Amino acid sequence: MSSxxxxxxxxxxxxxxxxxxxxxxxxxxxxxxxxxxxxxxFHMPFFFLLSGLFFKPGGSLWALLQKRSTSLLRPYFFxxxxxxFWAIFFDTMGLPTAFGRIVKALYGNGYYLDWVAxxxxxxxxxxxxxxxxxxAVFGRFSTLWRGAALLGFLxxxxxxxxxxxxxxxxxxxxxxxxxWSLDLxxxxxxxxxxxxxxxxxxxQTWFGSPWVLxxxxxxxxxxxxxxxxxxxxxxxxxSLPLVFTLEALSGSIFVLAISWWLARAGGxxxxxxxxxxxxxxxxxxxxxxxxxxxxxxxxxxxxxSVYSPLLVFPFSIAIPALIYELGVRxxxxxxxxxxxxx
Numbered sequence: 477m478s479s480x481x482x483x484x485x486x487x488x489x490x491x492x493x494x495x496x497x498x499x500x501x502x503x504x505x506x507x508x509x510x511x512x513x514x515x516x517x518f519h520m521p522f523f524f525l526l527s528g529l530f531f532k533p534g535g536s537l538w539a540l541l542q543k544r545s546t547s548l549l550r551p552y553f554f555x556x557x558x559x560x561f562w563a564i565f566f567d568t569m570g571l572p573t574a575f576g577r578i579v580k581a582l583y584g585n586g587y588y589l590d591w592v593a594x595x596x597x598x599x600x601x602x603x604x605x606x607x608x609x610x611x612a613v614f615g616r617f618s619t620l621w622r623g624a625a626l627l628g629f630l631x632x633x634x635x636x637x638x639x640x641x642x643x644x645x646x647x648x649x650x651x652x653x654x655x656w657s658l659d660l661x662x663x664x665x666x667x668x669x670x671x672x673x674x675x676x677x678x679x680q681t682w683f684g685s686p687w688v689l690x691x692x693x694x695x696x697x698x699x700x701x702x703x704x705x706x707x708x709x710x711x712x713x714x715s716l717p718l719v720f721t722l723e724a725l726s727g728s729i730f731v732l733a734i735s736w737w738l739a740r741a742g743g744x745x746x747x748x749x750x751x752x753x754x755x756x757x758x759x760x761x762x763x764x765x766x767x768x769x770x771x772x773x774x775x776x777x778x779x780x781s782v783y784s785p786l787l788v789f790p791f792s793i794a795i796p797a798l799i800y801e802l803g804v805r806x807x808x809x810x811x812x813x814x815x816x817x818x
Contacts, residue, residue: 485739490753518727528671533611599657633662
């Protein structure tokens with residue numbers, strides 16, 4: 477499978493994935509706990525795996541830094557600017573408070589962000605650097621040896637998670653995790669590199685096999701039913717390494733297989749998911765504030781219904797899409813700031 481070709485079914489997969497991210501962040505555990513547990517069994521590893529599909533080893537480090545700074549760090553810092561410009565301009569936050577939160581946001585992980593989901597952007601930047609180093613060292617080895625090395629990094633990455641959560645620096649303070657989620661780089665990097673290896677080794681039609689769809693669904697759902705523990709990259713919850721890794725890989729393959737069939741069938745459903753996949757960075761940035769603001773309003777109208785977040789969910793997708801259509805799609809400057817093509 478050519479890594480240079482942008483495949484429609486990958487955009488469909490991104491669209492499905494970002495819908496699941498927004499849904500899981502919408503108090504889903506309160507009204508649909510099993511659905512919440514299922515989504516968390518794979519949704520963040522899935523996005524790291526998707527991000528690695530078209531990674532190209534062998535380029536220069538400087539070129540990688542330039543490319544990923546544009547696509548990941550630029551929308552991250554622009555998103556932070558939007559958060560606090562809005563808060564100061566509309567007088568919902570004082571300048572000293574905003575400045576303090578900006579400093580915390582520069583730490584770059586979810587513990588210190590008002591729009592928590594944005595932690596993924598700097599974390600993915602660090603994972604790209606891990607992948608560059610991995611292929612610089614192991615790129616000339618056979619697939620078997622690369623796989624063995626990758627499993628070693630996974631094991632070490634899981635083992636080291638408690639070292640930095642919390643992290644106490646004498647005379648400075650206590651922190652949760654390393655800056656830009658560097659402590660997650662080996663764990664998330666396992667899924668990123670696995671995605672690249674998967675696409676390099678397997679033909680696209682492999683995802684179209686009904687048996688792949690069935691065994692991936694059966695394995696993922698079986699493990700989710702059997703093990704009530706929940707994986708969460710943001711809070712460094714990875715207590716069952718073997719189980720969580722199998723859940724994440726099988727769930728990711730399951731969604732990719734569904735996406736392959738949807739893309740093959742075509743039609744409005746595939747086009748809709750593909751569209752959401754292409755604007756996924758806007759949904760990632762804006763779904764949190766939309767949900768936080770509107771849930772309070774609908775709670776007030778309905779008297780605190782547990783289903784208020786479910787009513788808000790369509791708006792958490794529609795408003796970022798509206799931002800894209802009205803402010804980004806025909807505006808190459810805004811597109812660049814959000815890391816998108818004009």
